Amino acid sequence: MTTAFISPLPQEIDDLWERRTELTPDHKEARDIIVGAIDDIDAGGARVAFVDEATDEVVVDERAKRSILLGFRVLGMEESKVGDFYHHDRIPLKTxxxxxxxxxxxxxxxxxxxxxxxxxxxxxxxxxxxxxxxxxxxxxxxxxxxxxxxxxxxxxxxxxxxxxxxxxxxxxxxxxxxxxxxxxxxxxxxxxxxxxxxxxxxxxxxxxxxxxxxxxxxxxxxxxxxxxxxxxxxxxxxxxxxxxxxxxxxxxxxxxEEGQEHDKxxxxxxxxxxxxxx
Structure with a gap:
């Protein structure tokens, strides 16, 4: 990761990552922080990776990936329904x-x-x-x-x-x-x-x-x-x-040629x- 990059997600994610083995769906404060971070990724305010235009390297936001991984620890299994289809998962569908x-x-x-x-x-x-x-x-x-x-x-x-x-x-x-x-x-x-x-x-x-x-x-x-x-x-x-x-x-x-568009x-x-x- 380039040294100039600072994740837009809260530093608390890193702290929670260090004690991730302790986390469960019962930890409401941790859950709120993690859900807020994933919601920011969902909205496009943060992203897992991008190409640095200055270096042409792929920069990974480890905090974004950690937020997602932590989500599987603090989100409980829930049943949802779409039409006649039932789902049972920790991660809900996008809305x-x-x-x-x-x-x-x-x-x-x-x-x-x-x-x-x-x-x-x-x-x-x-x-x-x-x-x-x-x-x-x-x-x-x-x-x-x-x-x-x-x-x-x-x-x-x-x-x-x-x-x-x-x-x-x-x-x-x-x-x-x-x-x-x-x-x-x-x-x-x-x-x-x-x-x-x-x-x-x-x-x-x-x-x-x-x-x-x-x-x-x-x-x-x-x-x-x-x-x-x-x-x-x-x-x-x-x-x-x-x-x-x-x-x-x-x-x-x-x-x-650079810029040549798709001509199927x-x-x-x-x-x-x-x-x-x-």
Whole structure:
């Protein structure tokens, strides 16, 4: 964490974290502090992580993650009902949807921030997540706990954006502005999709995934889809004692002009040349 960053959440959260094993739903004062902190995350006043523009590093607000983890200690199990569906959980469903379109079947938990202009098709958004304005979370897509999704992002059907709560200092998945994730793409383990990157259907990206440029053969930063690029999952042969095997890598097919908007037809044509769809 950069030294200049100061969490907007109360310092009492850190004190409560040090004695977290003692906490139960009966501790009303602690519960009020923790609920207030999570409510601030839910409203967008605080967030689990963000990209520092000065350093280009992902800064994690450990106090925000601690607030969420503490919530599981001080919130009791409660039954709730939505139509004919019953729920039994410690974390209630989100109720703050100012300017957000929520299609029936979409689920968002309290503690997830959804900016005005977000569209939720039947999907799941977990606690601590942050989703920027103009972003589409398409059908059966999942935004995991504490995942950070920027503005004007398209998460296609069945996309899985992984979550992370523990350890508190661990960086979550970050999907930056203007990114496009094709159907059934999986981005997990704190991987990062940089601004404007387009990932073809079925792409797998983890923090340890090796990344290669298709034109130069150069190996790029692991676990990152470069800004303004078109990427797919490919295989690179690696020799083992038992034989040669194809190991998954991320292949950068093409570099886009900075600011190039989503043109799904053009993107599909580009990916089909390589046997992949968006």
């Amino acid at each position: 703050r949807f100012d300017g957000v379109r929520v299609v029936p079947g979409a689920i968002a938990r309290w503690g997830a921030y959804l900016a005005p202009g977000v569209v939720l098709m039947p999907s799941f958004t977990n606690i601590g997540a942050w989703v920027g304005s103009g972003t589409m979370v398409d059908t059966w897509a999942t935004v995991g706990s504490c995942a950070q999704v920027g503005k004007n992002v398209h998460l296609s059907g069945g996309v899985g954006v992984g979550g992370v709560l523990e350890p508190p200092q661990a960086a979550p998945v970050v999907i930056e502005d203007d990114a496009f994730l094709g159907s059934r793409t999986m981005v997990v383990e704190g991987a990062r999709v940089r601004r404007g990157a387009k990932l073809g259907a079925g792409t797998i990206l983890t923090s340890s995934t090796r990344v290669f440029d298709a034109e130069s053969g150069e190996e790029l930063a692991r676990g990152e889809a470069p800004a303004w690029s078109v990427c797919v999952t490919a295989n690179r042969v690696k020799s083992f004692p038992g034989g040669d095997f194809g190991m998954p890598v991320l292949l950068v097919l093409k570099r886009l 037809l053009a993107l599909n044509d580009m990916l089909r040349e390589h046997g992949v769809n968006a």
